[in-house]
Amino acid sequence: MDAVTSVPTPINEPIGTYAPGSPARESLAARIAELEGERAELTMTIGGRRRMAAGDRLDVVQPHDHRHVLGVTAQATHADVADAVTAAKQAAPGWRALPFDERAAVLLRAADLLAGPWRDTLNAATILGQSKSAQQAEIDAACELIDFWRYNVAFARRIVEEQPVSAPGTWNRTDHRPLDGFVTAITPFNFTAIAGNLPTAPALMGNTVVWKPSPTQQLAAHFTMRLLEAAGLPPGVINMVTGDGAALGEVALADPDFAGLHFTGSTRTFKHLWRRIGDNLDTYRSYPRIVGETGGKDFVVAHPSADPAALVNGLVRGAFEYQGQKCSAASRAYLPRSLWDGGVRDHLADVTASLSYGDVTDFSHFGGAVIDARAFAKHREALQAAAANTSLEVLAGGTADDSTGYFVQPTVLVGSDPLQDVFTTEYFGPILAVHVYEDADFAKVLELVDTSSPYALTGAVFATDRAAIEQAHRALRFSAGNFYVNDKPTGAVVGQQPFGGGRASGTNDKAGSIHNLQRWVSPRSIKETFVPPTDHRYPHMG
Ligand SMILES: NC(=O)c1ccc[n+]([C@@H]2O[C@H](COP(=O)([O-])OP(=O)(O)OC[C@H]3O[C@@H](n4cnc5c(N)ncnc54)[C@H](O)[C@@H]3O)[C@@H](O)[C@H]2O)c1
Numbered sequence: 253m254d255a256v257t258s259v260p261t262p263i264n265e266p267i268g269t270y271a272p273g274s275p276a277r278e279s280l281a282a283r284i285a286e287l288e289g290e291r292a293e294l295t296m297t298i299g300g301r302r303r304m305a306a307g308d309r310l311d312v313v314q315p316h317d318h319r320h321v322l323g324v325t326a327q328a329t330h331a332d333v334a335d336a337v338t339a340a341k342q343a344a345p346g347w348r349a350l351p352f353d354e355r356a357a358v359l360l361r362a363a364d365l366l367a368g369p370w371r372d373t374l375n376a377a378t379i380l381g382q383s384k385s386a387q388q389a390e391i392d393a394a395c396e397l398i399d400f401w402r403y404n405v406a407f408a409r410r411i412v413e414e415q416p417v418s419a420p421g422t423w424n425r426t427d428h429r430p431l432d433g434f435v436t437a438i439t440p441f442n443f444t445a446i447a448g449n450l451p452t453a454p455a456l457m458g459n460t461v462v463w464k465p466s467p468t469q470q471l472a473a474h475f476t477m478r479l480l481e482a483a484g485l486p487p488g489v490i491n492m493v494t495g496d497g498a499a500l501g502e503v504a505l506a507d508p509d510f511a512g513l514h515f516t517g518s519t520r521t522f523k524h525l526w527r528r529i530g531d532n533l534d535t536y537r538s539y540p541r542i543v544g545e546t547g548g549k550d551f552v553v554a555h556p557s558a559d560p561a562a563l564v565n566g567l568v569r570g571a572f573e574y575q576g577q578k579c580s581a582a583s584r585a586y587l588p589r590s591l592w593d594g595g596v597r598d599h600l601a602d603v604t605a606s607l608s609y610g611d612v613t614d615f616s617h618f619g620g621a622v623i624d625a626r627a628f629a630k631h632r633e634a635l636q637a638a639a640a641n642t643s644l645e646v647l648a649g650g651t652a653d654d655s656t657g658y659f660v661q662p663t664v665l666v667g668s669d670p671l672q673d674v675f676t677t678e679y680f681g682p683i684l685a686v687h688v689y690e691d692a693d694f695a696k697v698l699e700l701v702d703t704s705s706p707y708a709l710t711g712a713v714f715a716t717d718r719a720a721i722e723q724a725h726r727a728l729r730f731s732a733g734n735f736y737v738n739d740k741p742t743g744a745v746v747g748q749q750p751f752g753g754g755r756a757s758g759t760n761d762k763a764g765s766i767h768n769l770q771r772w773v774s775p776r777s778i779k780e781t782f783v784p785p786t787d788h789r790y791p792h793m794g
């Protein structure tokens with residue numbers, strides 16, 4: 253249909269509470285029990301067909317109960333990835349020829365299916381496979397993914413409507429083409445919404461995609477793929493390969509038609525992939541678009557005028573929700589001596605010690621386990637090093653136990669040296685480093701916040717003094733892509749706080765915004781002259 257239409261106005265999906273006694277809680281618990289009892293075959297999906305990857309098998313387990321296998325997946329081989337690339341190329345002409353509205357309708361239907369009959373499935377898979385509490389799964393696997401799909405359609409419509417002016421006698425048009433090739437999406441373990449958004453955003457703009465989720469997010473990724481199929485996504489538009497990505501880098505990123513990378517994950521992996529793309533530059537038909545949102549060492553800085561209760565709550569939620577495994581998680585804090593000695597120290601220690609991490613299928617827990625054995629080992633080592641370091645005091649937590657699940661206790665370390673590792677390294681877990689400064693040194697501490705970490709993802713200032721807030725706004729302008737005033741640095745909402753950071757934290761293309769979608773189009777300018785001139789001479793020639 254070529255008619256001029258408008259798209260539905262998006263509103264953010266309301267967050268379910270799963271309070272005791274609610275029908276939503278019962279229904280979610282029932283779906284968790286079903287998925288726990290299955291041992292799913294976590295296949296690839298290539299050209300609409302499901303098959304197990306040909307490489308080594310991998311168990312997908314519950315991080316909070318690592319002997320409990322949820323499903324089995326496998327490493328994609330070079331041949332598997334080559335098939336996915338071929339399928340993406342074959343599907344491209346049909347998909348990009350489809351009018352925008354038809355592509356958009358697939359995502360709008362996916363959003364409605366997720367808001368309704370698929371909600372429990374994606375939430376349950378995220379709780380079990382990624383060890384999220386019901387609240388953390390709901391804001392991610394349900395609300396944020398629904399919002400990505402609905403808002404992206406509205407943002408994309410603004411892009412395709414954007415047209416140039418025309419001088420008399422001419423008609424200028426912009427053809428918002430997809431990229432000239434296929435897009436590769438590589439997604440992290442920690443957000444089901446990010447995993448769902450990264451392949452679908454380029455697809456909405458008419459691209460076809462090879463998508464590789466993280467093996468530890470494979471259960472929820474598997475159901476995301478099934479949901480997209482139920483919404484009417486044609487075969488071959490998004491091709492999902494499984495495993496750790498080694499073959500993907502070697503095959504998809506070396507293909508002449510590779511046209512874009514949509515990545516979220518660690519800074520280290522992103523740099524590795526960027527270098528690989530650089531090495532292949534002479535192979536490609538076009539310059540690939542590279543979009544990557546990466547790590548963070550996110551800060552909270554408090555002014556002496558801060559409200560102490562709001563500060564402690566922001567620190568606890570910001571640092572310890574989802575076991576600190578958010579790129580946005582508060583992991584370094586700079587607090588003034590007067591507030592610290594005046595009660596913040598004790599309050600922070602008490603609340604942190606009261607947090608319970610456990611089996612997240614028991615909804616009474618605040619959080620669960622870290623994602624896998626590697627993350628656990630990294631945290632245990634960091635905690636041992638901290639215990640042995642005389643410049644650090646363990647104020648709360650400091651222990652780890654992997655006998656049942658990969659549990660790391662919420663930990664607060666107080667450090668006198670603000671350049672020590674705990675203030676600069678992203679651990680990606682529940683460790684908050686606190687530096688206490690003298691009240692008169694607020695300006696100096698802002699400079700320290702800005703210069704002592706290579707990252708610039710999220711950050712927060714707590715203050716009631718307007719001049720102090722304005723001072724922080726100015727001093728920290730480039731220290732965070734998402735900056736919060738009197739709020740935790742986590743929990744960005746699609747359409748409200750477009751998300752992404754600069755410096756070592758990424759290309760800051762703001763997932764779930766018009767800026768991101770713009771990266772997946774290659775506009776063609778068309779000029780038509782109605783009555784073309786027929787004499788080549790100009791008036792100045794006499
Ligand atoms: N800035 C953001 O928006 C954002 C959001 C979520 C997570 N993150 C970051 O992601 C990291 C945590 O996620 P993670 O542990 O999944 O990150 P990761 O870098 O280990 O993995 C990300 C993805 O890359 C794949 N991968 C790893 N090596 C690869 C290779 N050589 N070739 C191809 N693919 C490869 C992984 O399998 C996974 O799918 C943290 O650093 C966090 O800060 C950032």
Ligand SMILES: N[C@@H](CCC=O)C(=O)O
Binds near residue numbers: 442577579742745751
């Ligand atoms: N957008 C999420 C973080 C995503 C990264 O892990 C937040 O704002 O907390």
